[in-house]
Amino acid sequence: xxxxxxxxxxxxxxIELVIVxxxxxxxxxxxxxxxxxxxxxxxxxxxxxxxxxxMATGYGRNLFEMSFDAPTVTEIKAHARGARxxxxxxxxxxxxxxxDSKAIALTAxxxxxxxxxxxxxxxxxxxxxxxxxxxxxxxxxxxxxxxxPAQRELNISSMCTVFAESEVTSLIAKGQNRREIARGLHASxxxxxxxxxxxxxxxxxxVFTGGVANNPCMRLLLEEKLGRxxxxxxxxxxxxxxGAALLAGEIK
Amino acid sequence: MSEEYRSMWxxxxxxxxxxxxxxGILGNAYNDIYLSQKNRPExxxxxxFVMSEVHGLRIKELMNExxxxxxxxxxFCVFVPEEIVLAANATLVGLCSGADFAxxxxxxxxxxxxxxxxxxxxxxxxxxxxPYLESAxxxxxxxxxxxxxxxxxxxxxxxxxxxVMDLPQVKSEHGKALLRAEYNRFRSAAEILxxxxxxxxxxxxxxxxxxxxxxxxxxxxxxxxxxxxxxxxLDALLANQVFFYDNPARFTDSVNxxxxxxxxxxxxxxxxxxxxxxxxLLSGCPQAVPNWKLPFIVETSGAVIVGEESCVGERGTRNLxxxxxxxxxxxxxxxxxxxxxxxxxxxxxxxxxxxHIQELAASCRADGVIHYGLQFCQPYLMESIPVENVLExxxxxxxxxxxxxxxxxxxxxxxxxxxxxEQLK
Numbered sequence: 001x002x003x004x005x006x007x008x009x010x011x012x013x014x015i016e017l018v019i020v021x022x023x024x025x026x027x028x029x030x031x032x033x034x035x036x037x038x039x040x041x042x043x044x045x046x047x048x049x050x051x052x053x054x055m056a057t058g059y060g061r062n063l064f065e066m067s068f069d070a071p072t073v074t075e076i077k078a079h080a081r082g083a084r085x086x087x088x089x090x091x092x093x094x095x096x097x098x099x100d101s102k103a104i105a106l107t108a109x110x111x112x113x114x115x116x117x118x119x120x121x122x123x124x125x126x127x128x129x130x131x132x133x134x135x136x137x138x139x140x141x142x143x144x145x146x147x148x149p150a151q152r153e154l155n156i157s158s159m160c161t162v163f164a165e166s167e168v169t170s171l172i173a174k175g176q177n178r179r180e181i182a183r184g185l186h187a188s189x190x191x192x193x194x195x196x197x198x199x200x201x202x203x204x205x206x207v208f209t210g211g212v213a214n215n216p217c218m219r220l221l222l223e224e225k226l227g228r229x230x231x232x233x234x235x236x237x238x239x240x241x242x243g244a245a246l247l248a249g250e251i252k
Numbered sequence: 253m254s255e256e257y258r259s260m261w262x263x264x265x266x267x268x269x270x271x272x273x274x275x276g277i278l279g280n281a282y283n284d285i286y287l288s289q290k291n292r293p294e295x296x297x298x299x300x301f302v303m304s305e306v307h308g309l310r311i312k313e314l315m316n317e318x319x320x321x322x323x324x325x326x327x328f329c330v331f332v333p334e335e336i337v338l339a340a341n342a343t344l345v346g347l348c349s350g351a352d353f354a355x356x357x358x359x360x361x362x363x364x365x366x367x368x369x370x371x372x373x374x375x376x377x378x379x380x381x382x383p384y385l386e387s388a389x390x391x392x393x394x395x396x397x398x399x400x401x402x403x404x405x406x407x408x409x410x411x412x413x414x415x416v417m418d419l420p421q422v423k424s425e426h427g428k429a430l431l432r433a434e435y436n437r438f439r440s441a442a443e444i445l446x447x448x449x450x451x452x453x454x455x456x457x458x459x460x461x462x463x464x465x466x467x468x469x470x471x472x473x474x475x476x477x478x479x480x481x482x483x484x485x486l487d488a489l490l491a492n493q494v495f496f497y498d499n500p501a502r503f504t505d506s507v508n509x510x511x512x513x514x515x516x517x518x519x520x521x522x523x524x525x526x527x528x529x530x531x532x533l534l535s536g537c538p539q540a541v542p543n544w545k546l547p548f549i550v551e552t553s554g555a556v557i558v559g560e561e562s563c564v565g566e567r568g569t570r571n572l573x574x575x576x577x578x579x580x581x582x583x584x585x586x587x588x589x590x591x592x593x594x595x596x597x598x599x600x601x602x603x604x605x606x607x608h609i610q611e612l613a614a615s616c617r618a619d620g621v622i623h624y625g626l627q628f629c630q631p632y633l634m635e636s637i638p639v640e641n642v643l644e645x646x647x648x649x650x651x652x653x654x655x656x657x658x659x660x661x662x663x664x665x666x667x668x669x670x671x672x673x674e675q676l677k
Contacts, residue, residue: 059663076671100664112675114644117668119654119661 006051007244009078010038010060013098013126013211016241017045024085024246029238034060039067055248057240059099073247075240076104076115082243083207084110086233092201094193094222095239096212098126103196116196123159124192126212131161132185135168136178144215147182154184159192183217190221197226205229209239257308260315264386271381274353275307278542285548286486291524293483293517295510299490302498306541310497311383317343318387323446326388328373329396330568330594331419333435333587338458338500339450340442345384346496347373347391350540352657354379361406367628368656369540370403377410384497388413390445392438395419396598397631415441421598432588439584455583459575461500466569468507469495473566475514476558477616480523481531482514485557486547487524492564493541523556530555530676533618535609535639537626538563543657546624549666555673559616561609562624567594570608597631605635606642613648619676620649622669627656649675 002022009016012034019028028049035041038060046054046068055071056064057078065072075095083093084106093104101124102117122128133143154176158164164185171181189212197206206228212218213236223230233239261268282303302310314324323342325332328349337344352368353375361378362371376382385391393404394417401416408414418434420427443449472491475482491507498506521527532555534547539562547557561567573590577583595605613621621643625633636652643650651672655661 059667062666074667074671074674076667077674100667112671114649115668115671115675117664117671119664119668 003249004051005245005249006046006049006054007078007241007246007248008042008046008054008056008058008064009075009240009244010034010042010056010058010064011098011240012059014237015041015045015058015060016238017049018238018241018245019049019051020242020245020249022249024249026238026242029235029241031237039063042067053248053251055244055251057244071248071251073244075100076102076117077112078240078243078247079209080104080106080110080112080243081246082239082241083209083233085242085246086239087205087207087231090207090231091204092197092206094197094206094208094213095210096125096189096193096208096218097210097240101125101193101196101210101212103193103200105200114200116199118192118196122161124189126210128159128161128164128189129185129212129215131165132168132182135165136172136182138178138182141214143182144186144217146179147186147217148220150177150179150183152180152183153187154180156181156184156188159188164188186215186217186221190218190225193222194225203228205231208232209236211237254308257312260312261307261383264311264383265380266383266386267380270354270379271307274351274379274381277351278306279304281542281544285544286490289484289486289524289551291522292487293510293513295506295513296487296490298506298509299487299494302494303490306497307383311387313499314343314345314384314387318389323389324384324387325442325445326385326391327394328392328400329394330563331394331396331591331596332392332417333438333591334462334500335455335458335573335583335587336435336439336442336450338461339455340439340446341448341454342389342442342446345388346540347385347388348376348382348540349373350543350657351375353381362403365628366399366403367626369538369626369629370399372540372657374403374407374410377407385411390415390441392417396596397629399628399630419598421600423592423599423604428588428592431592432585435584435588435591450580452578452580452583455580456575456577459573459583459586463572463575464504465495465500465507466572468504468511469569471511472507472514473559473616475511475518478518478523479531479617480521480525480527480529481556481558482517482523483510484524484551485532485534485560486544486551489539489544489547489557489560489564492560492569493539495569496564525551525556530619530673531558531617532556532673532676533559533561533609533613533616533621534565534624535561535612535621536624536636537629537632538565538568539624540564545657545659545662546622546653546655546665549662549669550622550673553666553670553673555669555676558618559612561605561612563596566608566612567596597635602635606638609639610642610646610648613643618648620651620672622672623650623652625652625654627654
């Protein structure tokens with residue numbers, strides 16, 4: 001039987017598990033909600049699958065390390081490695097997950113050269129979009145599609161989830177179009193993300209990973225804002241786990 | 253022992269319940285952060301003892317000194333010259349400012365967006381938990397950043413013995429003249445406080461005492477160049493922190509003993525961490541006891557800190573005072589020369605600091621630099637971007653951290669620092 005490596009990405013909202021073979025092809029992948037007991041959820045996911053080594057990433061990586069005695073890697077390196085698997089020439093990665101966002105610049109050989117990460121609060125992350133979608137009565141899955149056809153963007157000035165929510169509520173009360181509000185919210189997240197990207201990398205294509213990359217309005221606005229091509233893997237949420245699996249295979 | 257201390261603390265006017273709580277937290281933090289370290293030099297036992305007695309035996313010693321008529325001068329800044337204090341037969345102590353305390357009370361006096369260091373100094377006063385502050389006969393506030401100089405206006409309502417020292421902000425002849433005038437004024441104030449006139453002999457001896465302390469720390473710094481690093485950054489930081497509290501001669505002896513041990517460790521290739529552990533230079537704001545947050549994260553994430561470009565570190569101790577003068581005036585001029593070289597971020601422009609960081613990164617063989625900025629510390633945060641640019645232009649990776657004394661951002665910081673360390677490997 002051939003050798004297999006697993007990567008598990010324990011994020012604030014979801015857990016992804018990816019298994020690759022010796023040549024780095026994905027042979028298995030699965031996803032689950034993090035829930036209230038991430039280690040129990042992780043245990044369920046790894047039960048019944050076989051691999052020779054597992055590496056953990058995501059905010060729950062240290063807990064996983066303690067529970068399962070596995071090596072760990074930060075989300076930053078994992079996303080960098082995973083993004084390279086899809087786009088071997090990638091030099092810039094934007095990852096927006098459930099509670100944090102990061103812009104990563106890579107060297108020509110794929111090493112992390114510089115990164116920026118949001119500090120402390122969830123402004124400009126998936127959590128922000130989720131709460132705003134709910135406030136506007138959209139599903140998180142459909143949020144981007146609803147925002148796309150809007151004729152204009154209504155300016156949302158606050159990046160704080162709590163303040164932005166009250167801004168949105170008052171716009172609704174003024175009878176403003178909720179698609180236009182939605183588009184404005186997307187634009188405000190993109191302004192912040194674009195700022196982070198510009199601080200680490202000046203030009204070239206951007207690989208967009210993490211759950212927020214599933215949102216078509218985010219992808220479009222990012223391209224428009226920076227005038228740079230945005231590349232997105234088929235399943236952007238799996239990129240961190242894939243990176244961890246590939247790095248598990250590269251441990252000497 | 254503690255009964256004797258309790259009556260001493262009561263006499264000093266401390267709030268015993270709050271003080272017990274503080275010592276409890278401090279003790280736990282010290283256990284978790286310091287005593288859990290592996291491969292520590294045996295000489296660190298001395299510092300473990302100092303820390304366990306930081307509000308006990310050391311205060312008792314100061315009280316004993318006071319009984320003999322000696323005065324205690326408290327300071328918040330490395331610009332307050334210990335040479336002058338010692339020559340006037342007084343003792344200089346650094347005042348507590350490394351932990352949040354009584355924040356609700358503090359925020360009645362200071363805006364919320366004041367840096368943690370200033371808030372902490374107020375918290376220790378308002379909470380009545382700092383025996384150094386309470387035992388001081390004179391508290392020197394110094395006009396460094398805007399936050400500090402304006403906060404002293406409010407501190408002046410809380411203490412009776414605040415002395416404000418003005419400081420230059422430009423390294424010009426005018427700036428130097430101001431420092432000279434202020435050091436002369438401080439010398440007179442110290443003489444009036446103690447009733448002791450500074451003589452050429454007492455000043456020369458004081459210069460030698462302080463230089464010896466600095467030289468001992470320089471020795472540690474140069475031994476940290478070895479790979480594997482013979483001492484952890486946390487332990488070296490502690491030595492730099494205790495520099496501000498301990499009896500000078502005993503401190504010098506203890507640090508030199510550690511250095512003797514470190515020399516043997518280097519010969520035996522024994523390190524606090526394995527060889528080839530990524531090496532980090534910390535640069536930026538001072539880290540006062542018990543602010544061990546950042547070095548703790550760094551050294552539990554797979555790297556070792558090999559230098560501190562900080563007031564509690566190289567910036568505070570790096571140059572010696574020339575002791576060759578024969579008159580008080582000549583030696584006072586040497587003191588002005590020495591302190592005028594401190595490359596604090598309150599100076600504008602401050603190119604010396606940029607150069608010094610690069611020199612230090614090279615001399616301590618750092619793989620990367622973490623710039624430590626306290627939130628709302630405008631001078632150092634302003635300089636952090638030029639620091640990052642100049643380092644990156646020289647291919648030295650740099651991570652800019654902005655944080656405070658709270659632990660709410662520990663998870664985020666750990667991820668960023670781990671990723672930075674991965675980047676160095």
